[in-house]
Amino acid sequence: MSSTGESIPPQGSRWTSTIHTQPPVENRARLADVSIDRPLARALPTEAGVDPAGVHAFLDGLARRRIDLHSLHLLRRGRLVAEATWAPYRPDDAPLLYSLSKTFCSAAVGLAVADGALSYDDRLVDLFADVVTDAGPIASRIRVRDCLAMATGHTSDTVWNPRVAQAPGRSPWRTTLGVEPDGEPGATFCYNQWATWTLAEVVRHATGSSVLDLLRARVFGPLGITHATWDTDPARRVLGFSGLRLAPEAIASFFQLLADDGVRDGERILPVEWVTRHRQRHVETAPTQQNPDWAQGYGWQVWHDTHGGYRGDGAFGQFGIIMPTQEAVLVLTGLTLRMQEVLDEVWASLLPAFDRPGTGDDHQLAGRLARAALPTVGGERGGPVHLSFENRTNRWHLMDDADGWQLRWVDADGGDNRIPVGFGHWRRGEMTWVGRRLQVAASGAWVGWGHWVGHVVTLDAPHGVLVRLRDDGSGRMEWVESAPLGATSLAGLAVRG
Incomplete structure (x- = not known):
């Protein structure tokens, strides 16, 4: 099986090396390099009311913290105003999103419910009635909506484990639903992988399509996203909780769709009920989360933040952040264990840049973003070897x-x-x-x-x-x-x- 996902990995250190800068290449509106068939509209930061100095400050802040990005996409009112891909990554590379995959899985559930294939109030024991015979009285109350909110009543993620994941067919749910929760379904939050993995299997069983196939046909296609893969478990079941691989602009297009209430160019793509409910706070998270931006509550596979917005995120710095007040979307990919520090820098440096009189130069920022590159190894070339x-x-x-x-x-x-x-x-x-x-x-x-x-x-x-x-x-x-x-x-x- 490929990688599993966790939203908040532990703190760690970073290896550093001498930086060799890459030759500058103009990055703004390079349509030949875009990774989707329907690229997002572009605008200069100042045209959209974003001070370029704020983006500079954000990049400078991450540099001081020694945090590396792999890509950045900032949208304001539906237009892409700042974008960069750090060499050697390219715009069409589609890296693993880890738990950022969960938000996409949630959308697939919304589509299946809108089609009448299942209900948010369906109990898992009813959906898995062919294999579940020994669920206890509390586990029997777990509904689809509880899985969406990470509120199955369990208090640890030990329900899911690699041994169970290798079981064929629908057998894993016989084991996992046989574990009686310590808490209350619908009220007790515990961030875990099993709930989202279950949602992916619920969709497959109810519709006959995997969450990836459903999203390809109903969401990715209309957005012009032509390349998407999703890792599977040993039984070839889509993981749901992790494993999705998408190019950064494709992630940005999806999160802009969420910000636009599920509508793109006048066409409704995501159902109203799911769009409305997924971003609501369904359960409190403070008792189990120490970092402030993970302690503000949980929606349907999204976290609420300290500044009135919400996001999907994945281990090592994969972010899809929606800032409703600022009418903005920020998508970041990278490699860091210090994810709260990334958000701290967003709030401190980037948030004040919206609707502030411009103190920076658009073209200077574009030049900096075009030269974005990870450091190469510093040292000597040496002789023949x-x-x-x-x-x-x-x-x-x-x-x-x-x-x-x-x-x-x-x-x-x-x-x-x-x-x-x-x-x-x-x-x-x-x-x-x-x-x-x-x-x-x-x-x-x-x-x-x-x-x-x-x-x-x-x-x-x-x-x-x-x-x-x-x-x-x-x-x-x-x-x-x-x-x-x-x-x-x-x-x-x-x-x-």
Whole structure:
């Protein structure tokens, strides 16, 4: 199974390196690079009442906090006013969204209810009557709406576990509904994965379509989103709670649709009842959440925030933020464990920029965003090299070429891959395993005597690894920032197909 999702990972540290800036390329309204067939309308920040200085302040604030973004899309009144993709990521890359996937799954439930396939008040024991025979009196009261609000009555996420997830057919729900909640369905909040996974299976059982197929036909199609994948469990059931992979502009288009009450260009795409209810506060979260922007209540797979808005979010810094008062949408992707700090910077630097007299220059901001890039590895190019390295689980062979190096990597998952590695720039490549592939980019350098470091960024997920090779023939791999959720190797992040 690919990665699971959590909204608030623990605090952690960040690896840093010398920055090599990329050559400037004009980024504003590059329609040749957009990732959807119906690109969002563009406008200059000042045309939409956004002070460019506020965007600068936001970027500066994250830089001071040493937080890396992978993409930024800021919309005001339906128009995209600031956008950037940090190299080596490109606008059409579709990384793993982790728990930001949950908001999309919720929308699919709304479509199924609007079609009459099920009701928000349906009990799970009735929807799973073919397999559930031993649910207790409290578990028997859990409804679809309780799963949407993360209020099944359970007080921990231990109901779901990998062993249960591997059970075939609808058997997992026989086990999970057999766990009697300690709290009250509809009132007791506990952030978990099982509730959303259940919603995805409810939709499939009631409609005959997966949540991905339903969204492709009814939402993604009208929005012009042509590329979307969703990870599945070992039984090939769409996860629901995590696993969706979308390009950042596609995420922005969807969250703008939410801000626009489910209507795009006069066409209703999402049902009124779901749009209205999903953003309402259905349960309090303060007793279980310490960070202020996770303690303001929960809707239907969205969090309420400290400034009157709401959002979907996913582990390591994936955000879809709706700011109703400012008529704005902000979509961010990145790699950080300090998600509250990202929101702190939004409120402190970006929020004051709306409807403030402009003190910044539109074109200066566009130039900065066009040059956005993750730092490459700083160090020396070194001379010709043809060396082999290994540890207990990996073997590497490093050979120089005209643009840097070729890194051959043989791993314990059965992969035998050659990765192009740039010096002072990123080079893109692909890693493959049987039935799976992973788009990557890499840069490297000799950082000390006999010590070569390669930074391999996964373009299908918000992660990266450092490969450290030494002249004694040893080598090791370490995750940048933190290991992924639910994956122990790069193969665990790969996309099927």
